Amino acid sequence: MRKQKIWLFLVFFLPVISVCGDGVYKKSGKGFRDLNKNGKLDPYENPAESVEVRLQDLLRQMTLEEKVGQLVHTLGWNYYEKDENGQVRLTDLFRSDLKNRYIGCFWATLRADPWTRKTLRTGLSPREAAEMTNAMQRYARDSTRLGIPLFLAEECPHGHMAIGTTVFPTAIGRASTWNTELEERVAEIVALEARLQGGHIGYGPVLDVARELRWSRVEEGYGEDPFLSGSMGSAYVRGLQGGNVGSGENVIATLKHFTAYGVPEGGHNAGMAHVGVRELLTELSYPFEMAVKAGALSLMTAYNEVDGIPCTANPFLTNQLLRDQWGFAGFVVSDLYSIDGLISQRVAASREEAGILALRSGVDSDLGGNCFSTDLVKACREGRLAEADIDRAVSRILRLKFKMGLFDNPYVKVKKAEKLIGTPGHREVAREVARQSVVLLKNENQLLPLSKEVKRVAVIGPNADNVYNQLGDYTAPQAPGSVITVLEGIRQKLPGAEVCYVKGCAVRDTLDTSIGEACETAKNSDVVVVVLGGSSARDFETDFLETGAAVANERKESDMESGEGFDRIGLSLMGKQVELLKTLYATGKPVVLVMIQGRPLELNWAAEHIPAILTAWYPGGEGGRAIADVLFGDYNPAGRLPLSYPRHVGQLPVYYNHKSAGRHDYVEGTAAPLYPFGYGLSYTTFVYEGIDVRVEGDSVRVSVDVKNVGGRAGDEVVQLYLRDEQASVVTPFMQLKAFQRVHLTSGESRRVEFVLTGEHLRVLDASLNWRVEPGWFTVMIGASSQDIRQRTRFRID
The missing domain is CATH 2.60.40.10 (Immunoglobulins)
Structure with a gap:
């Protein structure tokens, strides 16, 4: 009888441990992960423990090499391959990097574009992406010593840069909405679409105050004003991160690029910034301060230097200002290879020296992974770097992995990714954002809105029916039919009208034109909608720097004149676009000019002669419908310029909030912008x-x-x-x-x-x-x- 009582006690009251599938153990009916496979529940494996207890227990068990591996942020698209039969598999490089380098973070794993050479065929659908990232996490948990989950950082500037996701207007367009609530909703969708595919970190928002309009990346930020940029950026942070970054539907926001990146010398991307401390603190860094106080958990350093100090090795910026004064509690990541760039900036003689300098300056993660690797281990072993410096950085990263719940469940649900990404509801939000972003610049004699009873419409121009010219930089390949161009939007709006299209010319090419045909089409129409502007559309013939920035060249078949690396000398419309516009105007037909562009382009002649002008910036996948809604009166435009629209490149910089000393006119003309900051017309008063x-x-x-x-x-x-x-x-x-x-x-x-x-x-x-x-x-x-x-x-x- 006594033996029976003991047996019953053991069965019902002592914890029972049994091995289940996928490394899950059962203890008192509750699951836990034996990540280090020692047959017991260590504190770092126990969800009931606090984050700090779990973190310190894990650090205690980690080798120096494992700690440094968590600071390395490698290029993730190299870690999978897809064969001709559509089968996706992890590469040997992936297994090697986890086994031998203990890598803890991947960047742009799901990115598809000409730089990564991932196409609609070789890239991943949302379902495939979820399956593949699950496989990565399973390998990290089951085949590494401590089972530390991976961090996957993804590009999220105007949608998750992956196949099948929703493409919103670029940030300069969203800034034109002046609508922080809508911006927060955009970020919620972007976060959901990235997280459901296995992403954890969203690169965005871009908070560079853009006062040098020749700069190639104007389209990525919110314009010239610190307060508008900070307000929109804070909303984006709130949307990405939500109230709980571990919700399974949110991601960590990474602010870009800290700091003074939008005022480069000569307009050169990554060029030095000529700014004083006061301007740096009160204006150029203020949007970052606002976003940090909104709770941002990650921040990226900039390539440039300020007053001789590279931003990737500036302890004043990343330690004193960011952490001590603003209370930033997240981690700092370098821009791609910007730690390596300390060598070309001649402040470090080697990768080891660059890595030590960046780490001590407050950078926690090396995007690219060349400098925070064996060099840091070697420096620490030989006494040139304290392990406490490494512990501080790795703690900032691991703490967020714990807070996101990745140690307890690093997987995503494949069916949810398949069902909830790129939905009609998300596209409808993209359409609303595009409508709110349209800025009506001129409307002489109330030409707009156009009547839906119009019989013949000529739609002309290089951006009227070009999918990728409408989307901006950092955009994944699009499936046929997934993007509505202006031509298609007008045709959908006017099913009974005759809508004729002629390209007329390209954005840049001066040889292949059809201006004569466009002119004849215009003469036979009741109204002409001409769609001009620029392009940030990369193609598979584009050359790239190691950092991913495109290399500007004179290749005529490329439309690209904006987007990272495509800085301009001037701001004029390129190619034969002005000639096309003047020819159409000469027909005497009513002409409406729609500008699709990444930066303000010169409109002096158009502003004097064309009766109706609007800019839609890069309006995204639903841009064609949104523009048609505005043109034909189904939506009353209310977009406002987030930057001052110059008359001439010689005016630059031309921002509105100059110092009280004021400005005066030039010999050749006024110093006032063509259209001022905050400007935009409406169909009402x-x-x-x-x-x-x-x-x-x-x-x-x-x-x-x-x-x-x-x-x-x-x-x-x-x-x-x-x-x-x-x-x-x-x-x-x-x-x-x-x-x-x-x-x-x-x-x-x-x-x-x-x-x-x-x-x-x-x-x-x-x-x-x-x-x-x-x-x-x-x-x-x-x-x-x-x-x-x-x-x-x-x-x-």
Whole structure:
């Protein structure tokens, strides 16, 4: 009887451990992972333990080589291959790197484009991607000593850069919406589509304040203004990361590129930045500060240097400013091979020296993986680097792997990836973003919106029916029919009309034209829609640098004149586009000009002669439908320029918030932009009345009445600018401090209210201390930086 009682006690009350499939053990009915295969539940394997307990236990068990391996971020698309029968397998390189180099992070594993040489055939569908990343995680867990899961970082600037995902407008277009709520929704979709395929880190948002418009990457950021950039970028961070980065539907946001990357000397990508400390802190780095305070968990250094110090080896930026002052709690990754670049910048003599310099400066992860590898191990073994420096960096990465739940379940559900990526609902959001991003620049005699009763429409131009010219840089190959061009959008809008298309010319090529045919088509039409601009479309003949930037050349068959590496000397329309436009105008037919572009291109002649002009930037996969919605009145445009549109390249820089010393005209003409920051027209009219300001303790409450006095419902972007009338240092002539996009029906009025805090009023004084100084401030509210409708003053004592 006594033996029976003991047996029953053992069965029901002692923990029972049994081996199940996939390395899962059962203990007291709860699953755990015996990752290091020692037959027991170590603290780092136990979900019930705190993250810090798990982290310290894992660090204790790791060798120096394993720690350094977690800091290496290699190129992930090299780790799988797909045969002619469509079978996907992991490569020998993958197994070797995990076994011998202990790699912990992959970059762009699912990326497909001409640089990676991954096509619709050789790349991965969402289902294949989920299956393949699961296989990678299974190998990492089952075939490495400690079973540490992998981090997969993916490009997510305007959609996850993978096959089958939703393609949104590029960031310069999304900035034109001035809609942070919509931007957050975009990022939620991007995060979901990346995470369901096995991604954990999304590269984005790009927060480079762009004041050098010759620079090739203007399209990737939110424009010239620090506050607008920071507001949109913070929304993108919130959308990517959500309330819980371990939700299974969110990813870590990586802010790019820290810092002053958007003001390169001569417009050269990665060129040096001529900026002072005050401009660096108050303007160029301010969007990063906003996004860090919004909770961003990762940040990427920039290729450039500031005042002789490379951003990838600048402890002031990454340690003092980012971590000590802003409270950043995530990890810092280099841009691709930017640690290697310390050698070409001649601040390091070898990869070992470059790696030590970057690590000590606060860089935690080496994208490219050449410098944080055996060199760091060697330096540590020989006493040139403390292992504590490595522990600090690896802790920042592993901590987030624990917080994302990857040690407990690194896998994704294949069926969800197949079902929830690139859905009609996601495409409808892309269409709404594209509609809100369209900026109406000119509408003489209310030519727009066009009547849907029109019988014959000529659609002409190199960007009217070119899929990839519509999508921007960092875009994956698109399946046939997945992108709606302007031509297709108009045809869908007017099923009963005769819609004729002639290309007319290319973006760059000056030889192969059909301008005469375009002219004849225009003469036989009731209205002409001409679609011109630029292109960031890479092709498989493009040459690339090791960093992935395209190499600009004179190859005529390429349209590419924007996108990473394609910096410009001027801003004129290339090829025969101006000749085409002038020929069409000479027909006497009504001409509507649609600009699809990655940066502002010169429009002086068009602004004088063409009656209706709009820019859609790169409007994404649903851009054609969105543009047709605007052209034919199904959507009232309300996009506003996120940068000042120059008249001439010689004006640059031409940003609105210059210092109070002011500017004067040139001998040849005005210094004013062609279209100012914040500008955009509507099909209706808004009036502003009754501005009111109340100083309430530590805040200032500003309100104004806005009324739609036109005949159509529409959105108005109400913009609040501030001027410090006297400060201890020179401050901007005016500075955007708040904005709201509001929808008003015809005749509707609304009281729009803003609250300004000390952060909006502060200055960086002569001793580089932030403070709110007493004195008078002028508050200006209007429809653009040059269209101020109401103003008043208030005093801070």
